[in-house]
Amino acid sequence: MDIDDTIKRIRNRDISRRDLNKALASVGLATVAMPLTSRRGLAEEQAIYYTWSGYDIPELWPSYLEMHGEPPETPIFGDAEESFVKVRAGYVVDVMHPCSNNVPRWRHAGVLQAIDVSRLSNWGDVVPALKTVKDGVFGDEHWFIPFEWGQTSVTYRTDLFDLAGEEESWGMLWDERYAGRLSIIDAAEDSWWCAAIYAGIDTDNLTDADIQKVFDLLVQQQKLLLFRQSDMTTVEQALASGELAAAMTWNSSPLTLTREGVPVKFANVKEGALTWVCGMVLTADAPHYDKAHDLLNAMIAPEVGKFIIEDYGYGHSNSKAFQLVSDDELFARGLTSDPMEILGAGTFLQAQTEDIEQKINRDWGELIAMI
Amino acid sequence: MSEPTAVSTGSGVAPMGTPLRWWRRLILRNEAVRGYTLLSPTLFLMTLALGAPVFFLFLVSFFTQDLLEISTDFSLENYMSFLGKENYQKLLWRSLKVSGFVTVLSVVLAYPMAYFIAFRVRKNKFAWLILITVPFWTSYLLRVFAWKIVLGHNGVINSGLTELGFIEEPLTFLLYNPFAVVLTLAHAWAAFAIMPIYVSLEKIDRSLLEAARDLGDGPAMRFWRVTLPLSMAGVVAASLLVFIPTVGDFVTPTMVGGPKGTLIGNLIQIQFGKANNWPLGAALSVISLIAITAVVCAFLWFTKRVRTQEL
Amino acid sequence: MTIRDTAPVASGEARTKTRARRAPDAAPRIGALGVFAVLYLAFIYAPVLFIPLFSFNDSTYIAFPLSGFTTEWYVTMSRSDGLVGALTNSIKVATPAAVVSTLLGTLAAKAVTRYRMPGMEAVVSFIMSPLVVPAIIVGVALLIIVNAIGIELSLFTVFLAHLPPCTAFAMWIMISRLEGFDAAIEEASRDLGEGPWMTFWRVTFPLIVPGVVASLLLTFTISFDEYVLASFLGGSEPTLPIYIYSQLRFPWQLPNVLALATILLFASFALVYIAMRFRNRGVQFKTTTGV
Numbered sequence: 021m022d023i024d025d026t027i028k029r030i031r032n033r034d035i036s037r038r039d040l041n042k043a044l045a046s047v048g049l050a051t052v053a054m055p056l057t058s059r060r061g062l063a064e065e066q067a068i069y070y071t072w073s074g075y076d077i078p079e080l081w082p083s084y085l086e087m088h089g090e091p092p093e094t095p096i097f098g099d100a101e102e103s104f105v106k107v108r109a110g111y112v113v114d115v116m117h118p119c120s121n122n123v124p125r126w127r128h129a130g131v132l133q134a135i136d137v138s139r140l141s142n143w144g145d146v147v148p149a150l151k152t153v154k155d156g157v158f159g160d161e162h163w164f165i166p167f168e169w170g171q172t173s174v175t176y177r178t179d180l181f182d183l184a185g186e187e188e189s190w191g192m193l194w195d196e197r198y199a200g201r202l203s204i205i206d207a208a209e210d211s212w213w214c215a216a217i218y219a220g221i222d223t224d225n226l227t228d229a230d231i232q233k234v235f236d237l238l239v240q241q242q243k244l245l246l247f248r249q250s251d252m253t254t255v256e257q258a259l260a261s262g263e264l265a266a267a268m269t270w271n272s273s274p275l276t277l278t279r280e281g282v283p284v285k286f287a288n289v290k291e292g293a294l295t296w297v298c299g300m301v302l303t304a305d306a307p308h309y310d311k312a313h314d315l316l317n318a319m320i321a322p323e324v325g326k327f328i329i330e331d332y333g334y335g336h337s338n339s340k341a342f343q344l345v346s347d348d349e350l351f352a353r354g355l356t357s358d359p360m361e362i363l364g365a366g367t368f369l370q371a372q373t374e375d376i377e378q379k380i381n382r383d384w385g386e387l388i389a390m391i
Numbered sequence: 392m393s394e395p396t397a398v399s400t401g402s403g404v405a406p407m408g409t410p411l412r413w414w415r416r417l418i419l420r421n422e423a424v425r426g427y428t429l430l431s432p433t434l435f436l437m438t439l440a441l442g443a444p445v446f447f448l449f450l451v452s453f454f455t456q457d458l459l460e461i462s463t464d465f466s467l468e469n470y471m472s473f474l475g476k477e478n479y480q481k482l483l484w485r486s487l488k489v490s491g492f493v494t495v496l497s498v499v500l501a502y503p504m505a506y507f508i509a510f511r512v513r514k515n516k517f518a519w520l521i522l523i524t525v526p527f528w529t530s531y532l533l534r535v536f537a538w539k540i541v542l543g544h545n546g547v548i549n550s551g552l553t554e555l556g557f558i559e560e561p562l563t564f565l566l567y568n569p570f571a572v573v574l575t576l577a578h579a580w581a582a583f584a585i586m587p588i589y590v591s592l593e594k595i596d597r598s599l600l601e602a603a604r605d606l607g608d609g610p611a612m613r614f615w616r617v618t619l620p621l622s623m624a625g626v627v628a629a630s631l632l633v634f635i636p637t638v639g640d641f642v643t644p645t646m647v648g649g650p651k652g653t654l655i656g657n658l659i660q661i662q663f664g665k666a667n668n669w670p671l672g673a674a675l676s677v678i679s680l681i682a683i684t685a686v687v688c689a690f691l692w693f694t695k696r697v698r699t700q701e702l
Numbered sequence: 703m704t705i706r707d708t709a710p711v712a713s714g715e716a717r718t719k720t721r722a723r724r725a726p727d728a729a730p731r732i733g734a735l736g737v738f739a740v741l742y743l744a745f746i747y748a749p750v751l752f753i754p755l756f757s758f759n760d761s762t763y764i765a766f767p768l769s770g771f772t773t774e775w776y777v778t779m780s781r782s783d784g785l786v787g788a789l790t791n792s793i794k795v796a797t798p799a800a801v802v803s804t805l806l807g808t809l810a811a812k813a814v815t816r817y818r819m820p821g822m823e824a825v826v827s828f829i830m831s832p833l834v835v836p837a838i839i840v841g842v843a844l845l846i847i848v849n850a851i852g853i854e855l856s857l858f859t860v861f862l863a864h865l866p867p868c869t870a871f872a873m874w875i876m877i878s879r880l881e882g883f884d885a886a887i888e889e890a891s892r893d894l895g896e897g898p899w900m901t902f903w904r905v906t907f908p909l910i911v912p913g914v915v916a917s918l919l920l921t922f923t924i925s926f927d928e929y930v931l932a933s934f935l936g937g938s939e940p941t942l943p944i945y946i947y948s949q950l951r952f953p954w955q956l957p958n959v960l961a962l963a964t965i966l967l968f969a970s971f972a973l974v975y976i977a978m979r980f981r982n983r984g985v986q987f988k989t990t991t992g993v
Contacts, residue, residue: 068938072948073945073948073949073952074948074952076784093938094938095936095937095938095939095940096940096944096945096948097933097948098933098944098947098948099664101664101665101667102664102933105663105664105842106845106934109842109845109846109849110845110846110848110849110850111845111849111855111937112854200563206645207665208665242650243650245649245650246567246649247567247648247649247650248650250645251950252950252952252953253950253952253953253956254646254950256763256953257539257763257764257765257953258543258544260763260765261543261544261545261763261765262544262545263543263544263545263561276762276953276954280761280762280763282763378457378667381665381666381667382666382668384661384665384666385658385661385662385665385666385668386478388653388657388658388661389476389478389479389482389653389658390478390650391478391481391482391485391653422817422818422819423817423818423819423820425813425817426813426814426816426817426818426819426822427813427819428813429809429810429812429813429817430809430810430813430814430819430825432806432809433806433807433809433810433829433869433873434825434828434829436806436865436866436869437828437829437831437832437866437869439847440840440844440862440863440865440866441828441831441832441840441866442828443843443844443847444840444842444843444844444847445831447843447846448843500742500745503735503738503739503742504738504739504742506735507735507736507738507739508739511735511736511739517912521919522743523743523746524919524920524923525967525970525971526746526747526750526967527923527927528923528926528927528966528967528970529750529753529963529966529967529970530927530942530943530946530963530966531927531929531943532929532943532946532947532950533753533946533959533960533963534749534750536764537749537750537752537753538749539764540749540752540756540764541748541749541752543765544765545765545766546765546766547752547766550766550767578745578746578749581745581746632874642929663842669842
């Protein structure tokens with residue numbers, strides 16, 4: 021940790037528990053715990069990026085590696101909520117990886133701090149609509165750095181699912197003909213919202229009646245489902261085997277399945293897909309404030325965007341990234357060279373008032389208990 | 392227990408001497424003190440790493456949560472909501488039933504196997520025991536996944552039956568229902584069922600069986616009158632070891648249960664996660680603990696009665 | 703019924719050899735029971751053996767028919783630092799967890815079987831309770847405690863969290879091993895002038911070796927395979943179950959995981975074989991010391 025950093029944080033009375041531990045260790049109090057504590061300690065400390073597995077690879081931060089010679093530390097979590105619970109309970113990291121709709125709630129819980137975007141040289145190339153995404157900006161402060169974005173829609177087997185002349189629609193996941201051969205994502209963030217789009221309600225002004233309507237739709241759908249997938253492997257395996265005729269997925273699944281030669285299509289649903297953006301936030305007592313900013317900047321570089329588009333099939337926040345990928349490749353992933361064409365269409369996943377969010381999440385809990 | 396110490400008087404007044412000597416005398420004289428001294432590291436660990444969480448759980452179950460704020464005012468709201476919601480009760484009942492089936496299935500299957508190892512295998516019993524444990528050294532997640540390979544749409548059973556011409560369309564009732572949960576759990580806990588039964592069978596004094604034979608009992612009678620009653624302790628232990636932990640499981644139902652195979656563990660899990668209602672999750676855990684304890688007590692009472700009648 | 707009656711044990715074979723000779727039912731009749739035993743082994747092995755099968759299958763999708771033979775997954779697996787690192791982490795946690803919990807479990811079992819103590823039943827039930835309390839609650843509560851004390855999350859905290867459940871199992875096993883253990887032998891040793899440590903080392907220890915081995919095996923397994931506590935108490939180094947679970951997000955990673963599981967399966971067999979050699983020696987040792 022460099023001197024500036026320490027001074028800055030002492031001034032802010034912002035010394036974290038980690039520093040306290042170090043102080044304790046220096047007087048020998050923490051040595052009992054040493055034999056098993058991590059490889060850290062001797063080498064210079066790096067930023068800690070708490071993330072999804074698959075986002076812990078060197079392709080995502082080439083310029084950070086160049087600057088510091090070492091990769092950031094990347095503990096991984098099972099889902100974003102788990103990471104939130106753990107950090108709230110005191111786990112110390114610098115950067116976390118939620119989707120934008122989580123940001124207001126996390127901010128309210130006191131877990132986050134604003135990000136100094138003037139330190140990010142790539143910030144200027146970020147798609148403007150994503151820069152100012154509603155849930156990430158408070159006043160003129162940016163609390164969220166958009167990274168990958170995509171859509172939630174229906175992936176269906178073109179050989180097994182008979183559209184019968186109808187347009188592609190969210191209704192495919194309520195189609196009685198395919199009872200027991202449908203699945204949705206095991207998270208209110210995707211599945212509740214997709215049901216809301218199908219219900220045709222105004223998601224900007226949700227009323228109790230609207231919420232009830234969505235709940236009823238979900239109850240109705242429950243009987244038709246084979247399962248609710250909590251991991252993408254399960255759903256892709258089941259689509260590949262023909263066990264499922266149609267399923268709710270993100271962009272990457274149809275891409276992977278097509279590569280393996282499975283006849284699937286990512287539906288262009290007539291009600292519009294659910295669009296979402298995920299990215300990075302900075303924790304309130306980030307122990308490596310400067311390095312965290314270096315990491316954030318590294319991750320929104322154009323060449324990282326190219327990698328995310330080509331390998332993961334998601335959109336990236338850097339508009340220049342789209343010029344590095346050929347039109348054919350973009351088309352195969354349901355993208356175009358102008359990100360706004362997709363971001364502008366469909367319904368954008370955004371945070372609701374905390375009351376409504378709680379209601380939605382608790383409804384989702386009730387649904388699990390439905391017999 | 393041949394220690395010639397008087398529990399009540401042994402700790403008597405210590406004569407003069409250093410505190411250390413006094414302590415040593417106390418330890419040497421008093422069984423309870425010696426016992427608790429040996430137990431103390433374990434008890435210390437358990438109090439810290441387990442007593443605290445359980446206490447915390449109990450406490451939180453009387454709180455309420457709104458958004459991120461947990462209100463610490465005493466409230467029975469969470470318990471009332473369990474009593475008021477038929478779905479929750481049904482889910483708990485289903486979990487107890489599923490665990491019950493798992494227990495019966497694993498014990499019924501384990502008994503003959505344990506019997507075989509205890510009475511028929513003459514060499515390398517240890518090898519047999521290990522042979523039974525080894526499959527359980529692969530990751531639990533992968534074992535559950537393996538069951539999906541067996542029961543799935545293009546799985547082993549379906550492909551086999553289609554190949555043989557017994558069925559034309561794959562069977563769909565194999566996976567994503569309570570049946571799949573029972574089968575997978577019974578498989579996962581097999582080793583925990585066999586071990587206690589095997590041990591109780593192994594302990595049976597073989598001369599009792601000889602005596603029974605001398606009295607003219609046939610093999611069936613010998614089993615019924617000697618072996619089974621004497622191995623009941625193992626059967627009871629196996630039942631508890633399987634029943635208790637499976638009630639709260641949420642991984643298996645998530646992976647192979649589908650919406651029809653959801654269990655109380657899933658509901659508890661979601662309260663601590665997405666639904667963000669810790670107090671309700673805590674109350675549901677306390678209720679499950681009570682239900683488990685009730686079932687266990689009833690079971691113990693029943694087996695005790697049966698055993699005393701037999702003897 | 704007391705808790706002692708129900709205590710499971712992994713082994714009581716010390717007596718087996720002498721008894722087997724005169725047991726009337728020990729005649730080598732295999733028959734229906736033998737057929738059942740084979741079927742039972744098939745039941746517990748069949749699903750597990752599909753893991754090696756598909757680890758050589760040339761497709762990311764785990765479905766029949768098999769598409770072709772490949773060893774590619776083993777190559778990618780061995781190059782994956784994450785996977786190998788996670789395996790190492792798991793071993794680093796499970797080994798001390800097995801040793802310490804077996805030690806604690808043995809001490810506790812010794813106390814319980816040897817001394818009459820007031821409130822013993824309550825104490826034993828308390829030690830057993832990790833088996834009933836949902837792991838997620840223990841996980842969250844422990845995390846708060848650990849943070850309050852100020853211990854940094856690491857493999858060490860995972861190890862601490864694994865101790866209670868492992869100790870509970872260790873105690874079950876050791877109680878039944880020590881049950882009926884004749885205290886007179888220890889007394890005799892002491893009367894012959896051996897100190898308490900020598901008595902333990904020369905008399906008690908050889909007698910409890912099978913129980914200790916069983917306990918080490920079982921507690922190692924439990925810690926090695928534990929997910930929930932490890933996910934809450936783990937720091938930046940994931941254990942194997944956590945790594946595997948996180949890889950399920952990426953279907954194309956699954957075959958690598960299967961390859962690793964296959965290697966683990968065969969390594970287990972090797973380990974068991976070694977353990978058995980060791981155990982047989984232990985038995986001989988016992989007979990030569992005349993116990």
